[in-house]
Amino acid sequence: MSAAGEQLGGRAILDPALAPPFPVAALAVLRDPQLRKNVAHAIDVIQGKRARLVAEKPDWQALRAAASWIKDEALRNLGLYLEEFEARCTAAGGVVHWAADAAEARRIILDLLREEKASEVIKIKTMTSAEIQLNPFLEAAGIGVYETDLAEIILQLGEGEPSHIVVPALHVNRSQVREIFARRMGIRDLPDDPQALTAAARQYLRGKFLRVPTAISGANFLIAETGSVAVVESEGNGRMCLTLPRTLITLAGIEKVLPRFQDLEVMLQVLARSATGERMNPYTSLWSGVTAGDGPERFHVVLLDNGRTGILARERERQTLRCIRCAACMNACPVYRQTGGHAYGSVYPGPIGAILTPQLEQLRHSQSLPYASSLCGACFEVCPVKINIPEVLIDLRAQVTDRQRRRAGRFFDPLYLGLRAANLIFARAWLFHGAQWMGRMGLRLFTRKDGWIHALPGVGGKWTETRDLRGLPQQTFHEWWAARKTGTEGTREQGNKRAEAK
Amino acid sequence: MSASFSREVVLDRIRRATPGAAASGAALAEAYGAQPQNYIRCGAMSAGERVELMMQRLREYDAEVVECAAEELARTIATQLAASGRWRFVAPPGLPSEWLAAGFDWRIDEGLTAAEIEGAEGVVTAAFCGVADSGTIVLHHSASEGRRVLTLLPDWHLCILRASQVVETLPEYFSRCAAREQGSGVRDQESGNEGTREQGNEKMGTEGRWTREERTKRLPSLVTWISGPSATADIEMTRIKGVHGPRFLHVILVKD
Structure with missing residues (x-):
């Protein structure tokens, strides 16, 4: 068999x-x-x-x-x-x-x-x-x-x-x-x-x-x-x-x-x-x-x-209940096509299952399902009652993340530490500019001649394991904008040329 | 938990989840005025084209379709029955007696048991409406259309549809239901209730719509929409005719 x-x-x-x-x-x-x-x-x-x-x-x-x-x-x-x-x-x-x-x-x-x-x-x-x-x-x-x-x-x-x-x-x-x-x-x-x-x-x-x-x-x-x-x-x-x-x-x-x-x-x-x-x-x-x-x-x-x-009580998720169980979303889904239905661990598989099951379970179970999607939107396109499944998926991902973040053990998790640091930096212009400068200097060490980063050490290596990262440009948009206002046409053209070269 | 307790629990949860809900049934009718209805409600085909499309769609479902003039109907029925090679038939009680062709074993359904109906080789009925767009036959199970089980157990179903019963789109069928201008295939108790119809006219709203109360009374309580013979595609998406319902659907379209 x-x-x-x-x-x-x-x-x-x-x-x-x-x-x-x-x-x-x-x-x-x-x-x-x-x-x-x-x-x-x-x-x-x-x-x-x-x-x-x-x-x-x-x-x-x-x-x-x-x-x-x-x-x-x-x-x-x-x-x-x-x-x-x-x-x-x-x-x-x-x-x-x-x-x-x-x-x-x-x-x-x-x-x-x-x-x-x-x-x-x-x-x-x-x-x-x-x-x-x-x-x-x-x-x-x-x-x-x-x-x-x-x-x-x-x-x-x-x-x-x-x-x-x-x-x-x-x-x-x-x-x-x-x-x-x-x-x-x-x-x-x-x-x-x-x-x-x-x-x-x-x-x-x-x-x-x-x-x-x-x-x-x-x-x-x-x-x-x-x-x-x-x-x-x-x-x-x-x-x-x-x-x-x-x-x-x-x-x-x-x-x-x-x-x-x-x-x-x-x-x-x-x-x-x-x-x-x-x-x-x-x-x-x-x-x-x-x-x-x-x-x-x-x-x-x-x-x-x-x-x-x-589900009815939540404004954005309420649309889940429009579902008439036609299954057009799973037929259109590139993920379902590869995995079939059993992987979803629920009688409701596919994109609709990925939003319906976690909600019926009040997110006590099935927390991996909102991630079982590439958010390509094919399900939304075919849905006869226009359920915006990607929108609900993203919302559920946020809820899953919020729950995980609240757990005490997660406080010193490198991911959450990093995100908290990012939160701090993105909220202050001077810190942001400083971080940009440091990032540019730091990444220059790993940027090859073709302008791409092929391998990073440490946590960053997780990203470059499966894909390349483009090196940071020599000038940020803000710098270019400031130079354009005070400087000459030449600067802009140089900027354009640089963009084309990449 | 007692039964009425859960009813209150669920309804209470719903009320709390829908703070914007209408306060009463009357407000619901208002809400319906806003419904977008810019889909195609009425078709644009001529009567001839409509019937042509209906026959084409039925044939795509592997139904057998023949056309005949009104005066040839009884003869056409007899020919169809003979060609089927069957002779034990059941018929609903309201079927016109001239449709019951001679030379066949007829059982009229005046309370036949399921086993007796199962024993028949075929069934002949009228219909309420035909929808050309999807090749759908609609039964309201009046005296000439038969109880639901009558068109289910026999393996062969001959349905008589008049050209004037064929509409082009599904919404046109629903308009006919509400208006009930069209009786069933043959006159029977379903179309005969003049009193109700006149009361209904008085109660029609200003936009020409029935009031909710009145619509409810007039709408059919049993409907079967049939689109081709029983079928399945559960094994490797291969369409197989005839799982449990009739395997053979024959339609006579009567030009009237």
Whole structure:
């Protein structure tokens, strides 16, 4: 079995409290060419399709602006919209529960399942349930949990972890899927073409859909004005779970609410194009409470906070909650492309994970994630709700640094001593000029004839280990400016010539 | 923690996090006046182009599409059913009886069990709307469109869409929903409620928008947007048709 397969069996750690820092976790992936190939292939395909479909939309930027405005409005008045959703959903026959944290959400769901005397439950892919680690909790309580999304079945049967929020098993290739299905479904002579593998999954689940009377879903959108829930999917497993069981439990983050039904005219246009590179995903379902004779008789919604209100309270970070989980940012990210999702140590990988996870964890864990980016901005460019991820990353880096600096042991750390000295010097012109002069004199010793510094001793060597440093010019801007005002044209030209020479 | 306690905890956290929130529901309507809506809401195509695009998009999803005149509809349905090589079909209770072609085993869904629907080889329904831009068929699950499960379990779905139900853009569908000028594929209880419609007109706001209360009552409570047959690309991004929903989607576009 390849290293990717081992990782599938060996369980990547996606609990932020236990996961190793990003650079450590990433190293294992970088040494696994098969895994990198699988990831690169999958995101190349989605990226290409997305780019073609976005290019054909002349109003794409207007749609992004509208989508981002709608989510902002929902967040601005989140309390009112949630209360409206609750009232309408209840009037339509649904029951709304509120969970302050993951533990409470798990307990509410388990209590509901116990009331139903459910020994089994079928599930639609939901990242929020992965966030609260629902499956292991229910299994420990003796409830059989069956994922029904093809990718989730691959991961559940292969005991793997999701590495992407839309195509969670993109790191697994067809021969690995064949091996897992053959072993766990007990099928001999299973070929490895996707058609046959998909048919095997259909066969495996058909009976469960018709038999298991309780389902758990996530939500893509909650509609305040109608009390409806919308789920966006491709395979039809969602529709099965939403219509066949007697009881449906939907787990949704509080940020999923949209003010109006009509807001979907924007959201549905941007979501499928961004997520899978389709004009529209095959199936989107919307329902309101319970409908006599059509679908479940009992419907529960669990509204989950779990750190979201903490993000809501911070002005610059609030935009994180606009996210509609399309994964366009991870598909566009040069870092994710190399490392895949597991290195992020969270169910939310990629650029959005790098800002969402540390915030959900209130920076107690995942402190390395804000640094898992080159700040190139590709994620911001593709985001359909215009989340300025680099801006939030920088802000989180500042918060991480502030926390570290406050630790007592850090007072005499050379880095912080240096930064404090710099702070002192930069605040006083005479000290700054003096330091410039000293720096110029000092660095002259290391500057080669080509004007570059190739090696520095001591701490400075860390910089020159991987890159060259340009030598300081003979004249500072201030000196040049002063000379220009009092001196002749000649000085300026000399200055220009000197600049050109370099 | 008791259930109502957590509700207050979360709502209180939200209130503290959003000091700029509107004081009441009435103020929310105001806020919506500021929404940027400079994306394309109404298309510019002629009716013919619209239907052409709808058919092209459906075919790109591997759906089978045929066009026919209104008076040929019953005959076209019969031809499609015969060509499918299937004979056990289910139909929603509101489907016009002339659509139920002779020579096939029809079960009308008046409370069929899931197993009975699963046993059918195909299903025939009407639709609420078609969106040409994305090739999407929208079902509101009226008596002629059937319960949700009816268009889910059978492997073959024949959907009858009238040309006048086809809009060009998704926002046009949402405008139709709010206005409800367009009934379902066939007349049924969904489009028949005159009383509500007149009350609605009286309550329309000055900008021609429905009041929030009124909109809520008129909006559909069940919707399924279908864009091609069930599909997945979870294994190496290879698109595979037919995972759990119908593998075959057939559409008859009726010129009306």
